[in-house]
Amino acid sequence: MNRHQPTGHGSRDTFPISIPALLDWLDRACPELSPTPGQTLEEVMFDAGRRDMVRFIRREFERSLQRPDIKEG
Template identity: 40%
Template sequence: MPATVRDFIAFLERRFPETKPRPGQTLDEIMFAAGQRSVALQMRAEFEAASNLPEG
C-alpha cells in the first residue's frame, strides 16, 4: 500500500489507466472500467485542490 497520498494517487493512475473499449467487451465491462477511471480522476482532482489550499 502506498505510504503517501501522492503515491496513492500515482498508484491509482497506474492501476486504472485511460482505456478504450475493445471488441467483444460488454457494456457492463466498459462501464465498470469507466467507473474505476472516474474514481481515480476524482481522487487526483481532490488531492490537487487540497494541495492548492492556503495553509492555516
C-alpha cells in the first residue's frame, strides 16, 4: 500500500508520519538557540518556549516507551 506523505504549505520537506521522525523534524524546526545581540526579551523567551515544548514532547515519548503495555481484558 502506498501511503500519501503530506507536505507543509510552501515547504519542500514532507511532514513526518512517525513519532521518531516528527521529533527529528521538530529538532530541525526548533533548534537549540543562543540569544543574539539585538534580540528582544520576548524573542528570546518565545524561542526558549518553542524549544522547551520539543524537549517536553521528546521526554514524554521516551517515557511512554518505558511503560509496560497495558492490556484490557
